[in-house]
Amino acid sequence: MNLRRFILIGVPYLWLLALFLVPFLIVLKIALSDIALARPPYMPQLDLSAGWEGIRSFFAALDFENFAFLTTDDLYWKAYLSSLEIAVVSTVITLLVGYPMAYGMARAATEWRPTLLMLVILPFWTSFLIRVYAWMGILSGEGVLNQFLIWTGLISEPLTILNTNLAVYIGIVYTYLPFMILPIYAALEKMDDSLLEAAEDLGCSRTKAFWLVTIPLSKSGIIAGCFLVFIPAIGEFVIPSLLGGSGTLMIGKVLWEEFFSNRDWPVASAVAIILLLILIIPIILFQRNEQKQREAGG
Amino acid sequence: MKRFSWFNATSLTLGFAFLYLPMVILVIYSFNESKLVTVWAGFSTKWYGELLRNEEFLDAAWVTLKVAVFSSTLATILGTMAASVLVRSGRFMGRTLFSGMIYAPLVMPEVITGLSLLLLFIGIGLDRGVFTIVLAHTTFSMCYVSVVVSSRLTSFDRSLEEAALDLGCSPFEVFRLVTLPIIAPAVISGWLLAFTLSLDDLVIASFTTGPSATTLPIKIFSAVRLGVSPEINALSTIMISIVTVGVITASLITKRAAVAQQRDEQAAARAT
Numbered sequence: 001m002n003l004r005r006f007i008l009i010g011v012p013y014l015w016l017l018a019l020f021l022v023p024f025l026i027v028l029k030i031a032l033s034d035i036a037l038a039r040p041p042y043m044p045q046l047d048l049s050a051g052w053e054g055i056r057s058f059f060a061a062l063d064f065e066n067f068a069f070l071t072t073d074d075l076y077w078k079a080y081l082s083s084l085e086i087a088v089v090s091t092v093i094t095l096l097v098g099y100p101m102a103y104g105m106a107r108a109a110t111e112w113r114p115t116l117l118m119l120v121i122l123p124f125w126t127s128f129l130i131r132v133y134a135w136m137g138i139l140s141g142e143g144v145l146n147q148f149l150i151w152t153g154l155i156s157e158p159l160t161i162l163n164t165n166l167a168v169y170i171g172i173v174y175t176y177l178p179f180m181i182l183p184i185y186a187a188l189e190k191m192d193d194s195l196l197e198a199a200e201d202l203g204c205s206r207t208k209a210f211w212l213v214t215i216p217l218s219k220s221g222i223i224a225g226c227f228l229v230f231i232p233a234i235g236e237f238v239i240p241s242l243l244g245g246s247g248t249l250m251i252g253k254v255l256w257e258e259f260f261s262n263r264d265w266p267v268a269s270a271v272a273i274i275l276l277l278i279l280i281i282p283i284i285l286f287q288r289n290e291q292k293q294r295e296a297g298g
Numbered sequence: 299m300k301r302f303s304w305f306n307a308t309s310l311t312l313g314f315a316f317l318y319l320p321m322v323i324l325v326i327y328s329f330n331e332s333k334l335v336t337v338w339a340g341f342s343t344k345w346y347g348e349l350l351r352n353e354e355f356l357d358a359a360w361v362t363l364k365v366a367v368f369s370s371t372l373a374t375i376l377g378t379m380a381a382s383v384l385v386r387s388g389r390f391m392g393r394t395l396f397s398g399m400i401y402a403p404l405v406m407p408e409v410i411t412g413l414s415l416l417l418l419f420i421g422i423g424l425d426r427g428v429f430t431i432v433l434a435h436t437t438f439s440m441c442y443v444s445v446v447v448s449s450r451l452t453s454f455d456r457s458l459e460e461a462a463l464d465l466g467c468s469p470f471e472v473f474r475l476v477t478l479p480i481i482a483p484a485v486i487s488g489w490l491l492a493f494t495l496s497l498d499d500l501v502i503a504s505f506t507t508g509p510s511a512t513t514l515p516i517k518i519f520s521a522v523r524l525g526v527s528p529e530i531n532a533l534s535t536i537m538i539s540i541v542t543v544g545v546i547t548a549s550l551i552t553k554r555a556a557v558a559q560q561r562d563e564q565a566a567a568r569a570t
Binding site: 004005008009011012013015016017019020021022023024026027030097098100101103104105107108109114116118119120121122123125126127128129130131133134135136137138140142144174177231232234235237238241242252255256259265268269272275276279283286287 | 305313314316317321377379382387401403405406408409414421436437440500515518530531537538542545546
């Protein structure tokens with residue numbers, strides 16, 4: 001019985017230690033190392049054969065140079081700031097698009113809801129890459145959108161949308177919309193309609209009842225949805241590299257280029273560490289919100 | 299009393315149009331005769347033919363499928379174990395670290411997961427290819443599986459297991475005959491989720507693969523970086539159809555199962 005328990009805990013534990021925690025510590029270590037013309041291209045290497053002396057000189061050689069470097073080159077600052085800006089703006093747009101949809105779903109007839117729910121979940125099972133790619137054909141200079149707008153006579157010259165930040169916003173809103181709709185719908189569906197009737201009996205107009213009753217009661221869904229969009233959007237790589245242009249700075253893209261094009265592993269690792277530090281606060285806030293939900297739910 | 303207003307109807311119509319029109323346009327243009335993806339030149343299925351003759355895509359599809367089957371199966375086993383540890387094993391040394399390691403990969407940006415695993419594989423001198431992608435995919439998808447399965451385990455009535463033990467089952471028989479059938483729906487949806495995540499992943503596979511193994515997303519990404527291509531439209535259409543058929547079938551099966559269960563319960567209630 002004890003052996004069973006040991007194996008049950010030990011196998012997944014060791015797996016996660018070896019393939020999640022250790023790799024993460026390696027990133028941290030390389031972020032503190034120096035770039036070198038060697039394979040692997042960084043210094044120092046931990047040399048255990050030299051004994052205690054080797055370990056000491058290894059730790060002595062680690063420094064925060066790469067982090068200092070990140071502050072001197074304003075490319076990185078701009079990339080962090082513009083990732084934040086893109087993530088915030090697209091989260092707000094996703095909320096504005098997603099809330100009315102979740103609201104509509106929650107008010108639809110009960111027999112319709114499973115179908116509507118499936119229609120929201122279906123895109124989630126479809127390849128992310130393909131959904132981003134679909135927009136390339138729509139937004140390009142001679143794409144479907146421009147052809148349509150010229151046909152209607154609204155514009156005479158094609159608009160440049162692909163390879164701008166606008167295309168990145170569209171891409172993020174499109175791909176993450178289900179993550180916003182589902183938690184809001186879950187919150188709205190549980191809502192007791194008699195509360196609205198009570199508010200109206202007490203003299204609220206419908207709009208006022210919506211703002212004073214419906215919105216506060218769906219607050220936890222709104223918060224969860226916003227974090228579910230915001231957290232992955234910050235580190236996004238596929239959307240800015242397919243839909244964004246050369247002027248689109250996002251930290252996921254910078255990390256990728258630092259690693260694959262410039263082969264600067266220490267700087268790429270330092271970029272990764274700072275990205276994580278930025279994400280820690282929203283992640284903790286998100287966890288708090290979930291915890292509160294669970295406690296409130298029972 | 300629900301009031302489904304014109305506003306609700308409009309927002310649902312516009313919203314679903316936004317979600318589905320891009321994919322519909324993609325599907326339509328995959329039947330376009332012209333190489334220029336933006337000009338309609340008549341109906342044709344020639345790009346599907348081209349695609350099926352393109353060995354690189356077929357190879358990549360095969361690699362992707364292999365990786366997805368192996369990693370999702372491994373992830374389901376490890377994730378189910380992890381879920382039962384989280385829900386049932388009570389206190390043990392390093393429990394906080396364990397649950398932290400289950401939840402952290404869910405919110406970790408893909409670029410960081412990919413980078414860190416690549417640095418590990420280089421550090422220990424592992425040849426990169428199908429095997430390393432399987433390791434990487436298993437690691438992040440087992441966390442999703444364990445979240446799905448643990449939510450089912452939490453609502454599980456343990457007295458059923460105790461009854462089976464009292465009636466003389468061995469612990470393994472209890473798991474096989476009682477626990478597994480009850481958590482099966484969660485285990486299956488965990489497997490499906492892991493399978494889809496693996497099929498879909500570009501970033502982590504790009505970091506952890508070597509020259510010997512190219513997955514379909516890597517192939518698609520390098521093809522579409524240069525612009526829209528009709529072959530990729532055809533490939534996307536095939537993938538979208540498979541997913542659509544799969545999801546609709548799955549939902550019909552679960553619906554039928556739910557109806558059957560309800561009928562059984564009603565019959566049981568009448569019998570007593």
